[in-house]
Amino acid sequence: MELTDAQGAEIGAARAAEARTLRPTVPALEALLYTPLPVLDHGFLRVVDYMGDDAAIVQAARVSYGRGTKRVQDDAGLIRYLMRHRHSTPFEMAEIKWHVKLPIFVARQWIRHRTANVNEISARYSVLDREFYIPAREALAAQSADNRQGRGALLDGEEAEEVLRLLREDAARCHDHYLWMLNEGEDGARADPSRRGLARELARMNLTLNTYTQWYWKTDLHNLLHFLSLRADPHAQYEIRAYAEVMLEVVKAWVPITAQAFLDYRLGAVTFSAQMLAALKRMLAGETVTAESAGMSRREWREFMAALGREA
Amino acid sequence: MELTDAQGAEIGAARAAEARTLRPTVPALEALLYTPLPVLDHGFLRVVDYMGDDAAIVQAARVSYGRGTKRVQDDAGLIRYLMRHRHSTPFEMAEIKWHVKLPIFVARQWIRHRTANVNEISARYSVLDREFYIPAREALAAQSADNRQGRGALLDGEEAEEVLRLLREDAARCHDHYLWMLNEGEDGARADPSRRGLARELARMNLTLNTYTQWYWKTDLHNLLHFLSLRADPHAQYEIRAYAEVMLEVVKAWVPITAQAFLDYRLGAVTFSAQMLAALKRMLAGETVTAESAGMSRREWREFMAALGREA
Amino acid sequence: MELTDAQGAEIGAARAAEARTLRPTVPALEALLYTPLPVLDHGFLRVVDYMGDDAAIVQAARVSYGRGTKRVQDDAGLIRYLMRHRHSTPFEMAEIKWHVKLPIFVARQWIRHRTANVNEISARYSVLDREFYIPAREALAAQSADNRQGRGALLDGEEAEEVLRLLREDAARCHDHYLWMLNEGEDGARADPSRRGLARELARMNLTLNTYTQWYWKTDLHNLLHFLSLRADPHAQYEIRAYAEVMLEVVKAWVPITAQAFLDYRLGAVTFSAQMLAALKRMLAGETVTAESAGMSRREWREFMAALGREA
């Protein structure tokens, strides 16, 4: 990830412009503000604004649940209680705004999370930079044999070389042709005065899905945690997970109590079905239980055993 | 509107706890932060947090529309362009959080705006205070004769006296009985040890709809402006409009360029139908147009004439 | 619950107007269509329209997950897999529309579910009927001693009598005064020609929160199930749970496979935190685990034991 001089100067200026505020402020997040955190080969995440902290979540909860909550529970206990019991509205009271640079195919997964505000660079107005995501060798995996959406063993040798070569060449050639079609020279003049140049909104269709795009993405903490619960999960595609994992680190700096509760009660938690719960009770009573006697499909049984760290 | 000592102390503490931040900061809004702004007889609005300013809206728009926007338009011009052409996403990049005290029947209108985050005091957990909205004499209006949702002439004399007496007495009696049913004494003990006391979640049903409630309400600027376009409108019920008008003043302090654009292109704007536009063109060409020749219903024609400041 | 003659006639007409359609159709739900299902003392639920069935959910999932899903899984297996792994979007492809009559304090809880479409009778336009929710004796409970939002033992004897008397009298008196303030006679004339009558939008504030209101409420199946997971839960207030339980029966008629998966993987399921899961594994290995050695608060430990059907 490289920044242009102009971007570097803008970030420097933003980080120099300190002001006084009466709002809740989080020094550990201020320390990260505006600075690009690298993700993948050319991507980044930057926090560009935030609202609220752990205390603001507590304060919103106390509005709802009233005076009583003050006596019985301290702040951490209350946040953990809210997380455990999925009382989600107090977590909606904190908000964060990101600037993200990401490959288009990742952006297409990401945008499915609808409860967020988005401003994406528009290739109807702007010319997209010549930057593509090319997987590192250790991310170049084969299709998983037993999981229709997963990855299996790594590619190696000539096959890996050839895949990387194709990805690089196709992206570069498509972008070269995109620029040729646009026919844009310096200062808006035509590069080749004998040609009109194709409209930007049309030329962009020649780009490949690993081309990088950028957006501002703003969401409340509850919806961010929901995003992370799906995208920081091992089942998520590696490329979006790379973003989610950096975001999770930022959340730890921002709202450490909430982040720990999220790890304990969401990311590290497991949900057992009615059948699994019944089987568990029998197992705890010393009974030997099988998929059949538990009334589970083989697939469910495998998931159940995996959750308990046992062999199916 | 009166604050308890505890509330006053909390606000004082919040206003004393200044911190340094790198975030966009608006001094004119900082000056208002946390302070209750009175609305109606016992209600208030307080800004308890905010994110972004006019410049943040511009910055988000420049991400979308790219380098070109920098050259051609200054910030105010860009914001006005965005507002005029209903490019709403940049306005979603600013956020504000309010603490509101309001009568329940107003809360029921307000909550219909779904794109917001809410934490309301829960009468399942807390005992609601003995405060009711009683309209001022100049708000005590009869049903409008020609508008099914509007108000007409003011009530006066004995009728006004009697209405106010009934509103006061019914609300007070219902709240007295609510407290009696709860049977709550000091420190959670029973007021009358011979009675169990009714569960809070049941007792609350005896309260009248003018009882005050409180909530935290957080929304982005785009949705706030949509709320204001409906609720600061003369057709809105006076009681919710009283809140909207105070909010509009806060918006002017927070994002003055956006606020002015909103007044020019939304609140002060008018939409003409295809038929109205055709009639306008004929009128500008010197023709005399009637409801019939314009193909409008009498109601539309009245609305059209009213928009032009003419008699129907 | 009683219907007026006009309502009865309307329902009869709707049920007589059969048409031919190519859309997915569910005979078991057609049999219920339009008919009011009684809830509480004067409330009801009616299904007034629906879109989709179990097969439509499967079809949407197959669009997403492609040809492969056809081979490996039958419809029920696929629906159960989607529910278990919280693949929620296919369940959004079915939609249902209800007509509900419910007390205002229940409507205030219900409306917090934002992802739905609502048209509520407006007391700015219409006069609300003289119907109030008065709890049955077996719902007249005291505040729970150990749960701030729950109910404890039933009230009995004189206290119960007195509570019911107050609820009845206050609601009736408030409604009487509401009508008096309105001063509406037959056909829009004034009941007492010497008085103006108060605007409807003002007079309504004198009503108590147990007054019945009505609305159309339309939502997709995913959001309906989320509503039911919170409101058909034993922690939900009895009055809203009464509606949720009738809705759940309707869901069983409409999408029986989805309903069963919901019972198994959501309503009957339990989520264990990272700490609980670790404790479980130790318990299954024969170890004796305590709250302390498991790193749980006493409250969490109680919840954990309760989930396993054990004493804390």
Next chain:
Amino acid sequence: MELTDAQGAEIGAARAAEARTLRPTVPALEALLYTPLPVLDHGFLRVVDYMGDDAAIVQAARVSYGRGTKRVQDDAGLIRYLMRHRHSTPFEMAEIKWHVKLPIFVARQWIRHRTANVNEISARYSVLDREFYIPAREALAAQSADNRQGRGALLDGEEAEEVLRLLREDAARCHDHYLWMLNEGEDGARADPSRRGLARELARMNLTLNTYTQWYWKTDLHNLLHFLSLRADPHAQYEIRAYAEVMLEVVKAWVPITAQAFLDYRLGAVTFSAQMLAALKRMLAGETVTAESAGMSRREWREFMAALGREA
């Protein structure tokens, strides 16, 4: 647009499976149900389900506004009133579900409309077909000189030939390499047994943005009309407008009264700012008004004159 035999058979089966229903039914829409309506070179739109009709909108409005609406207005008058005054909730009571085949760059614009339900074919699970959008000659336009997002004159001659050649070749080559990377043969076996084949979720990044994708898209009528007001507008990119225009024809078949009101009060309407309205009044009074004397920027003045069909 060509359908496979399997798709044709499925559509035939769906259109043959008629059932009886008590739900509101629209014969003109039933006649279109399931049938693909061609858009662009390989795309289509199919209505796969719907809920409600013009009468259902009226019915929902009458719930809100009560008995009074029955007397004063007939159905068409009420729908037109609701549309004119932006009473949007009754239009949310009708719902429609589409199956759409569309180029990825169009899907990326479309998905920005968040209030909808979507199931898109996932290239993590499925192999995308070898179909690309190649513009027709009459859509192959140059960048507009005066509008940063618009199209200007058509390309012609050699430049047009070369652009089309590049679009075709790059898309085809990228898809060929995509298939090579996948290394999928018949029945899941490897095409070349000496190679592992790249995971689908990675290989897809080599595709160009004009590759066709498919999704189910379900939305309520209010949000559909909002989509159409933006996407059937002349400022929308031609490719998404092509879909919007077909959808608008379907809306006319489905809810003809609402569609006409939408054309009159939304698509064909124009909004004048406070300044424009003031200028209009002066012009109607016979005054000569200029941009300067009206307090408008030159851009606004041009927009104002354009709305009135005059030269700036």
